[in-house]
Amino acid sequence: MCKSKFAQRNRWLNLCAGLLLIVALACLIKASWISAKAMLAQLLIAQAWEHTLATGTNSKPWRWADTWPVAALTTPAGDTLYVLAGTSGQALAFGPGLLDQSAAPGQPGSTIIAGHRDTHFVFLENLQKGDVIQLQNSDGHRYRYKIEQMEIVDSGKRSLYLQQQNAELTLITCYPFHALNSGGPLRYVVHAALL
Numbered sequence: 001m002c003k004s005k006f007a008q009r010n011r012w013l014n015l016c017a018g019l020l021l022i023v024a025l026a027c028l029i030k031a032s033w034i035s036a037k038a039m040l041a042q043l044l045i046a047q048a049w050e051h052t053l054a055t056g057t058n059s060k061p062w063r064w065a066d067t068w069p070v071a072a073l074t075t076p077a078g079d080t081l082y083v084l085a086g087t088s089g090q091a092l093a094f095g096p097g098l099l100d101q102s103a104a105p106g107q108p109g110s111t112i113i114a115g116h117r118d119t120h121f122v123f124l125e126n127l128q129k130g131d132v133i134q135l136q137n138s139d140g141h142r143y144r145y146k147i148e149q150m151e152i153v154d155s156g157k158r159s160l161y162l163q164q165q166n167a168e169l170t171l172i173t174c175y176p177f178h179a180l181n182s183g184g185p186l187r188y189v190v191h192a193a194l195l
Helices: 002-055 122-126
Strands: 069-074 080-085 109-114 132-137 142-154 167-174 186-194
Touching: 002 069, 002 080, 122 186, 132 167, 142 167
Parallel strands: 109 167
Antiparallel strands: 069 080, 069 132, 132 142, 142 186, 167 186
């Protein structure tokens, strides 16, 4: 009788261990799938950008995409981020987005790019006044912008100002950088002037 209870207990423990292993594997596969999709998306966006530079026409990274690369932003560390048209949630999931109302890179006015603080725009936290950011437009021309100011803005109390005179680059992300919950009203805003 004792042996039967022991065998039954072992079967139960083996079943639980097996179920836990299956759940762990499912979580690992899901996480790997998301990472794999993100890496593939970046490769497709890079190819679309190269096609845009070569042909002069906007190229979608995949057939059903609702956005396309409009610029390439190079950070002070030398990393390249592809800036997508628009700032919808779908576009920002794949890269920083150019606000529809903003000026084209290098042109008079505010060129405004928004991105997520915990993915593509994580580098904003380490920018320093005087750092230089490069922005390439779809014609292939590269513009250099020098960081002049960083500020924290409450988006509920102050709206974004779009000036039309001077060529400037404005980078925006949520703040604080390491918050557990996203979607608060604070924004980290980086202002840079065209060199």
